[in-house]
Amino acid sequence: MTRLILCEVARWARAVGAPLVLLATVTFGPALLPSGTMRLVPAGPFFIGWLTTVAAALTWLLLTAVRTVLGPARDHRAAEHLQVLREGAAAEHAHLLCIEQTLGRSPAGQRALISDVHDGTSTDVWLSEAALPSGSFALVVLGNSTGRLVDWMDPAEVAAARRAERKASARRRWQATHAARLAARRARTGAADVIRAAEALLDRH
Structure with missing residues (x-):
């Protein structure tokens, strides 16, 4: 804490x-x-x-x-958005991608070097009607080296989501440690009560 x-x-x-x-x-x-x-x-x-x-x-x-x-609150909303993208990537042909580098851009979209967030594979893909900055996360439906953009997060929102997840993880670790300490303290107190009861019983005899 x-x-x-x-x-x-x-x-x-x-x-x-x-x-x-x-x-x-x-x-x-x-x-x-x-x-x-x-x-x-x-x-x-x-x-x-x-x-x-x-x-x-x-x-x-x-x-x-x-x-x-x-x-x-902003970081929490970003973490919820990132979770929505992760869940969306479970659909057929859907992938959660990180935009590593833009190779070309036009009003029709952009060709970008991407890496799959799930398995780390890298390739270049054409994203129709997209203009995403490097470092963005994009939920994309892929097919034959082309992708249809479904949803995305800019780098600042990704950083906010990671920040919220780190805080949540630290809070969960503290809660688990605190619960373990309370349980150990109760166990020690219970054991001490049993010993005192046994000693009292022996004293009466």
């Missing part, structure tokens, strides 16, 4: 660290300047510029905080 908490703290530190530093700098920076420095700058323009910078830094901080709060 400690590791999960530390990961969450690190996520927030990475997200809001830069805007917090900027906001603190522009808020308290003028007070740290030598007094003679402030007299070199006209008060009106300086105040307007300072206020604008503070407002921009505060806006950046608020937007970053909102994005960070909504991040886990």
